[in-house]
Amino acid sequence: xxxxxxxxxxxxxxxxxxxxxxxxxxxxxxxxxxxxxxxxxxxxxxxxxxxxxxxxxxxxxxxxxxxxxxxxxxxxxxxxxxxxxxxxxxxxxxxxxxxxxxxxxxxxxxxxxxxxxxxxxxxxxxxxxxxxxxxxxxxxxxxxxxxxxxxxxxxxxxxxxxxxxxxxxxxxxxxxxxxxxxxxxxxxxxxxxxxxxxxxxxxxxxxxxxxxxxxxxxxxxxxxxxxxxxxxxxxxxxxxxxxxxxxxxxxxxxxxxxxxxxxxxxxxxxxxxxxxxxxxxxx
Numbered sequence: 247x248x249x250x251x252x253x254x255x256x257x258x259x260x261x262x263x264x265x266x267x268x269x270x271x272x273x274x275x276x277x278x279x280x281x282x283x284x285x286x287x288x289x290x291x292x293x294x295x296x297x298x299x300x301x302x303x304x305x306x307x308x309x310x311x312x313x314x315x316x317x318x319x320x321x322x323x324x325x326x327x328x329x330x331x332x333x334x335x336x337x338x339x340x341x342x343x344x345x346x347x348x349x350x351x352x353x354x355x356x357x358x359x360x361x362x363x364x365x366x367x368x369x370x371x372x373x374x375x376x377x378x379x380x381x382x383x384x385x386x387x388x389x390x391x392x393x394x395x396x397x398x399x400x401x402x403x404x405x406x407x408x409x410x411x412x413x414x415x416x417x418x419x420x421x422x423x424x425x426x427x428x429x430x431x432x433x434x435x436x437x438x439x440x441x442x443x444x445x446x447x448x449x450x451x452x453x454x455x456x457x458x459x460x461x462x463x464x465x466x467x468x469x470x471x472x473x474x475x476x477x478x479x480x481x482x483x484x485x486x487x488x489x490x491x492x493x494x495x496x497x498x499x500x501x502x503x504x505x506x507x508x509x510x511x512x513x514x515x516x517x518x519x520x521x522x523x524x525x526x527x528x529x
Contacts, residue, residue, distance in 0.1 A: 254286075255286070263340065264336075264338040267334075268335065285322060285324070287321075289338065289352070291315070291317045292317070293376065295369060297331040298311050298329070299332050301328065304323050315404065319352070323485070339397060343394055344398070345402070348398075348404070352408060354463075359408075376400065421462040421463050424451070427449055428459075435448075436472070436498070445468065473509070484522040485525050
């Protein structure tokens, strides 16, 4: 086992998106029915009008109830979506279609998104917009420009919904901008740099200032996000490769594999090998 199974949107659609209505009698979303743990090269959005759904995303259990919006980001590891008397919409979309400002909001804290409860008015608006998009795409076969315009409207709505539910400051605040810059640096440098001071130095600010910015926009500290990133990458390697713990520690930039094992046990309550065994038994 040396690679993560990947699902590509272009294998299912040449429009840059796929939209599927979900009826109550369906047990699973059809396009995910045969997939175990895997990752996608596209966004997946669920609008649940009735019923509920269940999945595991980056080894965290997620339950989606009625009147909710939930999304999975490209490259996140997840299982098939199991639904229970669910009615709603499944949308898969190429991130290239999405306006960069919307992408920044949607991906603001990769891997930590939770299902968002929608108001009756929001549910009605989403259902109406996706209904129009579905008819235009699959019944009237409208032009790609029309379809992508409707899709961009959906993502504008989604970004507003995400911001409204977030406890963070406005997306254009100094703290929000620093948080986005930190996230980018963290994704690019986690193997080499694991200290809050390292990232503060890259951003030309003090460590306390960066910490305060992160707490304002995410509710958590710089150290929390560094550990979260390390653990997520470690779990992916444990599940999808046969590397031993020492090799995984080296892959993540740890000179001392015992220290890596200590961090993993402290944060998860189990050894790395126990996590590997239990997560693989889930299949």
